[in-house]
Amino acid sequence: MANLLSVxxxxxxxxxHRVLHGVSFEVATGHIVALVGPNGAGKSTIMKAILGLIxxxxxxxxxxxxxxxxxxxxxxxQVGALIEYPGIYPxxxxxxxxxxxxxxxxxxxxxxxxxxxxxxxxxxxxxxxSYSLGMKQKLGIAQALVNRPKLVILDEPMNxxxxxxxxxxxxxxxxxxxxxxxxxxxxxxLSELEKLAxxxxxxxxxxxVQQSSMNDLVTSGGTSYLISTTDDVAAKDxxxxxxxxxxxxxxxxxxxxxxxxxxxxLNILVSAKIEIxxxxxxxxxxxxxFLDMVNTKKEDN
Amino acid sequence: xxxxxxQELYKLVHKKGTxxxxxxxxxxxxxxxxxxxxxxxxxxxxxxxxxxxxxxxxYLFIMIASAASIIAMEFQYGTVKQLLxxxxxxxxxxxxxxxxxxxxxxxxxxxxxxxxxxxxxxxxPSFNWGMAVGGGQTLLQQYFLAMGGNALVNLLLLSVVILxxxxxxxxxxxxxxxxxxxxxxxxxxxxxxxxxxxxxxxRFNPFTMLMTSSQIxxxxxxxxxxxxxxxxxTLTVAYTILFTFIAYFSFRKRSx
Numbered sequence: 001m002a003n004l005l006s007v008x009x010x011x012x013x014x015x016x017h018r019v020l021h022g023v024s025f026e027v028a029t030g031h032i033v034a035l036v037g038p039n040g041a042g043k044s045t046i047m048k049a050i051l052g053l054i055x056x057x058x059x060x061x062x063x064x065x066x067x068x069x070x071x072x073x074x075x076x077x078q079v080g081a082l083i084e085y086p087g088i089y090p091x092x093x094x095x096x097x098x099x100x101x102x103x104x105x106x107x108x109x110x111x112x113x114x115x116x117x118x119x120x121x122x123x124x125x126x127x128x129x130s131y132s133l134g135m136k137q138k139l140g141i142a143q144a145l146v147n148r149p150k151l152v153i154l155d156e157p158m159n160x161x162x163x164x165x166x167x168x169x170x171x172x173x174x175x176x177x178x179x180x181x182x183x184x185x186x187x188x189x190l191s192e193l194e195k196l197a198x199x200x201x202x203x204x205x206x207x208x209v210q211q212s213s214m215n216d217l218v219t220s221g222g223t224s225y226l227i228s229t230t231d232d233v234a235a236k237d238x239x240x241x242x243x244x245x246x247x248x249x250x251x252x253x254x255x256x257x258x259x260x261x262x263x264x265x266l267n268i269l270v271s272a273k274i275e276i277x278x279x280x281x282x283x284x285x286x287x288x289x290f291l292d293m294v295n296t297k298k299e300d301n
Numbered sequence: 302x303x304x305x306x307x308q309e310l311y312k313l314v315h316k317k318g319t320x321x322x323x324x325x326x327x328x329x330x331x332x333x334x335x336x337x338x339x340x341x342x343x344x345x346x347x348x349x350x351x352x353x354x355x356x357x358x359x360y361l362f363i364m365i366a367s368a369a370s371i372i373a374m375e376f377q378y379g380t381v382k383q384l385l386x387x388x389x390x391x392x393x394x395x396x397x398x399x400x401x402x403x404x405x406x407x408x409x410x411x412x413x414x415x416x417x418x419x420x421x422x423x424x425x426p427s428f429n430w431g432m433a434v435g436g437g438q439t440l441l442q443q444y445f446l447a448m449g450g451n452a453l454v455n456l457l458l459l460s461v462v463i464l465x466x467x468x469x470x471x472x473x474x475x476x477x478x479x480x481x482x483x484x485x486x487x488x489x490x491x492x493x494x495x496x497x498x499x500x501x502x503x504r505f506n507p508f509t510m511l512m513t514s515s516q517i518x519x520x521x522x523x524x525x526x527x528x529x530x531x532x533x534x535t536l537t538v539a540y541t542i543l544f545t546f547i548a549y550f551s552f553r554k555r556s557x
Contacts, residue, residue, distance in 0.1 A: 048557070051382075051385075051386035052385075052386065053382060053385055053386055053557050054556070054557075071390070073387070073388045073389060073390055074388055075388075076386060076387055076388045077387070077388040079386070079387075081382075081386050083382050083386070084379075084382075085379055086379070087375075087378055087379040087380030087381070087382060087383045088378060088379070088380070089312060089374075089378055089380060090378070091315060091316050091317060092312070092315055096311075096315060099311075100308055100311055100312070101308075101383065143383065
């Protein structure tokens with residue numbers, strides 16, 4: 001599938017502080033890419049650079065093969081974005097905001113469609129100064145999507161949204177992606193990104209530390225088994241002596257490394273006459289993979 | 302650029318303050334015309350007419366508020382990113398705002414003038430616009446000459462207000478600074494005349510150009526400003542362009 005967005009060797013410093021170190025990634029047409037990382041990792045800086053809002057120190061950004069920089073904005077015609085927090089004019093209504101930024105072509109249809117999709121009909125004609133945080137957030141997302149752009153960049157889009165609104169947004173984003181819209185989304189709500197994104201980029205200290213499909217990442221995170229016995233201390237001792245690796249937790253946490261690990265462990269415990277009282281299978285998710293990766297980097301440093 | 306200008310106009314006409322200011326300006330003109338009608342001894346009619354029944358002074362205050370807020374509000378409301386991440390450049394966004402300010406300036410002047418003509422025709426039908434007022438000019442000619450001179454000075458003031466606004470983060474701060482700047486400039490200009498007579502080189506400073514409209518109306522002022530009227534007009538335009546450029550560079554440098 002063709003790449004709509006390409007970021008190559010992106011560098012950025014603020015004064016003496018280097019924020020991005022040769023960041024490279026691509027977003028394919030119709031793909032939803034999750035950009036995750038701890039606070040200060042450089043997520044918003046990458047997004048601002050893609051949107052031509054800040055100058056970069058090196059690297060190349062293209063959207064649909066057209067270069068983008070602070071002095072080259074033509075390609076941004078096909079982009080919609082919500083960065084950091086929604087910009088709202090308090091004296092305009094929600095609908096007036098959408099009219100302000102909507103293109104002439106199919107203006108009414110596009111506005112009606114986004115209002116319906118995000119469930120904003122009840123208050124769209126009210127002044128935005130009376131909106132709650134969630135309403136403002138929806139309006140910011142609606143402004144990003146109203147012109148049906150090819151690429152949408154959303155920074156923490158789920159902020160302030162209630163569970164129903166999160167689900168509505170997720171469904172709508174999925175629907176647009178299926179129709180060919182590409183998304184680059186950052187969020188700290190990793191469980192939502194896991195349900196939504198096709199690909200994931202994990203950013204730490206301005207570097208991409210993991211880049212893969214969401215499926216691969218979650219699968220590679222692997223499976224663990226929590227085993228409970230009548231004598232956990234003795235059980236751990238027997239397993240370790242047999243060369244089985246355990247996670248450094250209070251409970252007996254066994255990482256599934258190859259097909260036989262669980263069987264081997266159970267055989268050892270049965271042979272040692274230790275009674276097994278419970279076994280829980282744990283499938284690792286994006287959050288655990290993310291924390292593993294970030295914590296590994298901390299230990300490496 | 303057309304889209305940007307339309308968007309700026311859309312915001313302007315949807316602000317309640319825009320309409321309140323216009324109604325206030327027109328109501329003030331009506332009040333002063335009625336006061337003149339009721340108490341003819343207290344007000345000189347030609348002076349009131351020349352000053353658009355005080356509407357001329359008011360629209361400058363409206364414009365200072367408008368110029369201060371047109372950029373500062375984008376930073377205050379966090380909407381500046383939405384303006385800048387699109388296919389347009391900062392220069393285009395900035396220029397579109399300047400064009401809208403000029404449109405607003407023209408509209409307010411036209412409204413004030415129309416109200417002046419109508420009030421005069423209605424309440425003072427015998428008023429003679431063709432009366433000679435010196436310098437071989439009629440009152441009507443002088444009215445339009447003053448309008449041109451005031452427009453020059455107003456644009457200079459607004460360029461300074463815009464420059465201040467690009468440096469501030471909130472609407473209120475920008476508007477307050479604009480008003481304070483205006484009054485300081487006015488106070489400084491009278492002090493300045495005394496200083497110019499002592500140090501002639503001081504005549505080229507921008508505050509002197511606030512007297513351009515006065516000198517257009519009273520060319521004899523050149524003996525005090527030590528500059529010819531064409532030179533003052535040229536310098537007023539030059540300073541307006543210079544301050545606007547500095548304001549643009551300040552706007553371009555601001556991080557979002």
